[in-house]
């Protein structure tokens with residue numbers, strides 16, 4: 001088992017086999033898969049594929065960008081950016097099991113020329129300075145306590161003028177979240193900052209805000225729908241495969257945390273200054 005609690009939280013042994021079995025059960029030909037087939041399971045953040053599309057449109061990719069996905073998970077967003085726009089994308093993630101599954105899913109979708117993964121820590125990114133045009137991250141920072149260092153590392157690997165695209169969960173004023181949630185079963189690995197504190201840390205690290213959108217209200221209805229559906233049998237393919245037996249409690253708590261203003265959601269695109 002992993003030796004750090006965040007990786008332990010996310011690790012599910014045999015996840016790759018479970019996903020392939022679920023794809024078959026969902027009627028997919030696992031020898032002819034494309035990123036759309038995987039989207040119900042490999043887009044592991046609130047709003048799933050539609051949220052990735054919205055953030056990608058905020059960035060406005062041309063296809064020429066070299067992209068780094070920090071906390072890349074199973075690789076849904078990185079494969080989507082490569083497939084839809086033609087960008088060359090690298091992913092880095094703390095969870096070894098996720099990196100293995102991400103590589104497998106990239107092979108079966110025929111995207112290995114465009115996308116690669118490395119196990120590593122966002123606080124010590126295994127990449128040279130000034131190597132990327134866009135650093136992208138969805139729903140990973142809430143597991144990371146040292147935001148100053150995280151944002152410094154993101155800035156370091158960006159080329160001057162490069163952009164940072166974020167989809168984040170932030171702290172609300174209604175008190176701490178109810179647990180378990182998708183990113184933590186207990187408070188010890190959950191590190192939410194308010195949107196204002198997050199923005200201040202990003203600016204202090206050397207970023208200028210281009211776009212900042214609070215997406216809480218827009219996301220609430222879909223979170224509530226997921227919480228209601230948590231009482232029914234899930235479809236074969238979904239993020240419950242990653243989350244494990246307490247996925248229903250997580251879905252209910254996600255909606256409740258938003259309703260009670262314990263969590264806020266935002267999308268942002270920032271630019272490296274200097």
Ligand SMILES: C[S@@+](CC[C@H](N)C(=O)[O-])C[C@H]1O[C@@H](n2cnc3c(N)ncnc32)[C@H](O)[C@@H]1O
Nearest residue numbers: 044045071072073093094095121122138140143
């Ligand atoms: C909720 S998942 C999101 C995955 C992916 N971004 C997506 O949206 O599909 C959070 C991910 O952040 C990763 N993560 C958490 N802390 C990290 C760290 N310090 N360095 C790198 N990855 C980290 C976890 O391993 C996990 O894969």
